Amino acid sequence: MSAALDLRSTDAGAWSIGVPRLLAGLDTHAVLDHGAHLEVHGPQPIVELPRLVELLTGAGLSGRGGAGFPLAAKLQALHGQRARVIVNGSESEPASLKDRTLLRRAPHLVLDGALAVAAALGTDGVTVAVHDEAAFVAVSRAAAQRPDGRRVRLARTGGGFVGGEARALVRGLDGGPAVPPGRREHLTSSGTLVANVETFAQTAILLRRGLRGFTDTGTRDEPGTALVTVGGAVGRPGVVELPLGTPLGILLTAAQAAPAQAVLLGGYHGGWVRPNPDIRLSRAGAAAAGSSFGAGVVLVVDEATCGLGELALVSGWLARASAKQCGPCRFGLPALAADVAALAAGNPAALGAAFGHLHSIDGRGACSHPDGAVRFVSSGLHVLQDEVELHRHGGCRRPVVGRLPLTPVTSLTSGGAR
Amino acid sequence: MTRLDIDWTRCDGHGLCAELLPHRITRDDWGFPIISPAPASAKELKRAVTVCPALALRLTRS
Incomplete structure (x- = not known):
């Protein structure tokens, strides 16, 4: 944490x-x-x-x-x-x-x-x-x-x-x-x-x-303000109210972010983006950057941290957070998390396995948890390409510090959910 | 068009649907069905619905 x-x-x-x-x-x-x-x-x-x-x-x-x-x-x-x-x-x-x-x-x-x-x-x-x-x-x-x-x-x-x-x-x-x-x-x-x-x-x-x-602030299609929670490698974490459409760079500067390797937008069902300061913080802006605004989460993973290791930690959490009602989510997310962990540990074959599992989980559940987890992991592997390359050839030599906050997984009462 | 919908909270991956319609339904690594998007006759799909022991399949019109 x-x-x-x-x-x-x-x-x-x-x-x-x-x-x-x-x-x-x-x-x-x-x-x-x-x-x-x-x-x-x-x-x-x-x-x-x-x-x-x-x-x-x-x-x-x-x-x-x-x-x-x-x-x-x-x-x-x-x-x-x-x-x-x-x-x-x-x-x-x-x-x-x-x-x-x-x-x-x-x-x-x-x-x-x-x-x-x-x-x-x-x-x-x-x-x-x-x-x-x-x-x-x-x-x-x-x-x-x-x-x-x-x-x-x-x-x-x-x-x-x-x-x-x-x-x-x-x-x-x-x-x-x-x-x-x-x-x-x-x-x-x-x-x-x-x-x-x-x-x-x-x-x-x-x-x-x-x-x-x-409507006197924000964008034409998305007027007004929004609350975002900014965290990770920032000096000034917390809840920030900003006009919709505010450039990411302005938020990162105001939050005193460390030089960023990648930014996660939208939370753990959201998507990773490169730290492009021009990305607009709105639903349309996040979508244009290949992510989603979600519940307004902005998390910074800095250059001094092992991005893939951080991705692996959250992948494991997403697997544990499954309600375990639906087979592809129940079995697929742990398999996917194991792939990401193996990749971070230096097993180059794990990347192909991860892509296979991503494909077989997407869209196959009663809720959006499997789809959100797929978006999180696939965008992470994409944005952290350089990291992935380093890990396939021996590792990035940066520490995993738990930059992305995780909460204890409470057991869901899914036993009798049929 | 008639479509086969899966209630994923019910499906246990018994695989009877895939045995019945091998050209329409395959199974993933854990045995859960993957339904081909190609059109199938309503009669064929109805048989898959009836054969499912977990009552996880139903037909919907889209």
């Missing part, structure tokens, strides 16, 4: 490039209680469903949990049902800290957004699902401070990378195993709206600023 990403130190590590919206007030307040929240953000206007959909569509607000699905489309897919509203605060991506930072320090903004969506849908309350204990305490305190706090229900989730996937989350909340179901059906078809913590906070900002105020 990287000491730089220790959770205690990152409570202070929230900063911004440009004017903060979600993080406004956190430079002077450790936590925005209800009074401070109203002072900083003002009261939230309540709008009817058609107006909310119109605003969300105009703002192009897409989900900030990783999948990037437009919130307006989720609302429309409910076809006016009185859906239940769930705030997904499980934040199971080990390198991401943005959601727990919002829940711990600006909980009212998240609750404002969620309650506004619920009100527009004609639903009484919202469920906030969190794993992080400090976030749980902060949200329960925040609910107690609000006149509408009785509309907030809190649920503690079991954690686990795959357990944070929306369908797995809902299954867990409903008393089942917190693993993805076998059939890929949309939650909205069963009257459930699940969205990420930041997505609701952005909604609260949009309601206050209006369309013009919301």
Whole structure:
């Protein structure tokens, strides 16, 4: 585990490039209680469903949990049902800290957004699902401070990378195993709206600023700001709010990054990129660089570290994080992780084996875990080509330091998942 | 077009589908099915659905 990403130190590590919206007030307040929240953000206007959909569509607000699905489309897919509203605060991506930072320090903004969506849908309350204990305490305190706090229900989730996937989350909340179901059906078809913590906070900002105020920063297709978690070989790790489309180079300079060998965008289902300073931090920018914006994770692997060794560590973690429900993921990911470890140890034949396994895992599971793991490993092998060559001929002589943060793998209750 | 969908949480890699339709379905290193994207008759695919002991296959129209 990287000491730089220790959770205690990152409570202070929230900063911004440009004017903060979600993080406004956190430079002077450790936590925005209800009074401070109203002072900083003002009261939230309540709008009817058609107006909310119109605003969300105009703002192009897409989900900030990783999948990037437009919130307006989720609302429309409910076809006016009185859906239940769930705030997904499980934040199971080990390198991401943005959601727990919002829940711990600006909980009212998240609750404002969620309650506004619920009100527009004609639903009484919202469920906030969190794993992080400090976030749980902060949200329960925040609910107690609000006149509408009785509309907030809190649920503690079991954690686990795959357990944070929306369908797995809902299954867990409903008393089942917190693993993805076998059939890929949309939650909205069963009257459930699940969205990420930041997505609701952005909604609260949009309601206050209006369309013009919301879209006055960011890119034309992706207006507004985003939270990213920057870590790895940086002097100033933490949660950063920046305008969408900010060049990677600006973030790396502001975060005091060491000379980079490679950068991981999007997290452990994301993709590795070369440290090109011109890459734009947005969904379109990350995609153009062959990666994905995901949940906004930016991790730096420096020139002094063994990149392939770091890749091998996370590959092993991804294998352990599988819910082990689906054969190609259950057996394929450990085989793939063994290939990467063997390659790092200097076995040149392991590269071909890894490509074979990547091919036979991709797209063959009930959730996106195998596909995400394939994207992570294949982009890593591609971007770290020079590293791979060094290892095929004796090694790179750089140390493996655990630059990429990993969390303990909690056992998923997948035993009776059939 | 009728397509064969696999519920990966159910599939145990018994391999009966691949035995029944060797020209359509092969198996990976661990015995799990790889379905050829080439079109197949609905009748043929239906037989694969019925033969699966784990009830992991179903037909969908796309």
